[in-house]
Amino acid sequence: MKINKAYKFRIYPNENQKKIIEKSFGCSRYVYNHFLNQRNEIYKAEKRCMKYTEQQNQLPSMKKELVWLKEVDSTSLQMSLRNLDAAFKNFFEGRADRPKFKSKRDNYKTYTSNFVNNNIEIKKDKIKLPKLKYVNAKIHRYFEGRVINATVSKTSSGKYFVSICVETKIEPLKKVSGNVGIDLGLCHFAILSNGEKIQNPKYLKKSLDKLAKEQRKLSSKEKGSNNWNKQRIKVARLHERISNQRLDFIHKLSKRIISDNQVIILEDLSVKNMMKNDKLAQSISDVSWYKFVTILDYKAKWHGRKIHKINRWYPSSKTCNNCGHVLDEMPLYIREWKCPKCDSIHDRDINASRNILKQGLLEIA
Numbered sequence: 001m002k003i004n005k006a007y008k009f010r011i012y013p014n015e016n017q018k019k020i021i022e023k024s025f026g027c028s029r030y031v032y033n034h035f036l037n038q039r040n041e042i043y044k045a046e047k048r049c050m051k052y053t054e055q056q057n058q059l060p061s062m063k064k065e066l067v068w069l070k071e072v073d074s075t076s077l078q079m080s081l082r083n084l085d086a087a088f089k090n091f092f093e094g095r096a097d098r099p100k101f102k103s104k105r106d107n108y109k110t111y112t113s114n115f116v117n118n119n120i121e122i123k124k125d126k127i128k129l130p131k132l133k134y135v136n137a138k139i140h141r142y143f144e145g146r147v148i149n150a151t152v153s154k155t156s157s158g159k160y161f162v163s164i165c166v167e168t169k170i171e172p173l174k175k176v177s178g179n180v181g182i183d184l185g186l187c188h189f190a191i192l193s194n195g196e197k198i199q200n201p202k203y204l205k206k207s208l209d210k211l212a213k214e215q216r217k218l219s220s221k222e223k224g225s226n227n228w229n230k231q232r233i234k235v236a237r238l239h240e241r242i243s244n245q246r247l248d249f250i251h252k253l254s255k256r257i258i259s260d261n262q263v264i265i266l267e268d269l270s271v272k273n274m275m276k277n278d279k280l281a282q283s284i285s286d287v288s289w290y291k292f293v294t295i296l297d298y299k300a301k302w303h304g305r306k307i308h309k310i311n312r313w314y315p316s317s318k319t320c321n322n323c324g325h326v327l328d329e330m331p332l333y334i335r336e337w338k339c340p341k342c343d344s345i346h347d348r349d350i351n352a353s354r355n356i357l358k359q360g361l362l363e364i365a
């Protein structure tokens, strides 16, 4: 099967290349905002949604008028418009909030160039990118496949990266007989229906504690001062480290679950509500869970596994996995309980994950 896979590398642009990258961020943002505004206005006036092609047809004349748009890679402007279109699709299909205007002050800046006429190329210690020519890079892994596009990004701590999207072939995994239900834990990252409780890695907890400490320091400093700025970068670097650690953990876990199981059942949790949680540690674990499910989803597609999500209102915690008796309530502090009907003793989370598996298999059948 052919799939798209992204490989991310740190790049070290020189001063001139940095200027072009900044310009590219700016132009991509300009195009995005301009056409977002147009969509909003047309919707207000005519009560209809503009199509991608309708807006794309305006790009050439826009470039004639605004000559500075020609200083950056032209495919990146098109990609910006495509991203806008995708953002609207996600919105209409309920996966995301309404697209917002991008700001100069956004922490994370990106633009994407499409591959045409060998404009993107990976060498031993550098990467060729449109308009930038060769940029120094740390190439830590090699890959085979057809390059599709390259996304240049800058983090809020000032590091540059490029993510190369490649079309590559993968061999499907052999079928296995295992099925698993997964419950999102409160004290654990996840609980599997086979009884396994998966801990959040300790190093992640350590980094989170450190982040909380450094963030307190940041808020005690005068906003805009030199010290504040130094601290801001420190906090941003910690955020990056945490997100890398988290991603690494999630990749390993999802790989194991996919290789051991043919069918994987989860609860369908509303991501939009989860993201609005403002407690730092909780919001990070929510993001982890969301990311975990996303990665499971695409790995399952790659390897011929089935993912099924059961309705989030299904009472997985309150139902006895042995006899099916449903309790009236199940307060969060109860970790273990005895079923009043069949006397089974349940670990709260393992019982829930077993119910998730049972219910999911029922729905599939």
Ligand SMILES: [Zn+2]
Pocket: 320, 321, 322, 323, 324, 325, 339, 340, 341, 342, 343, 344
């Ligand atoms: Zn029971």
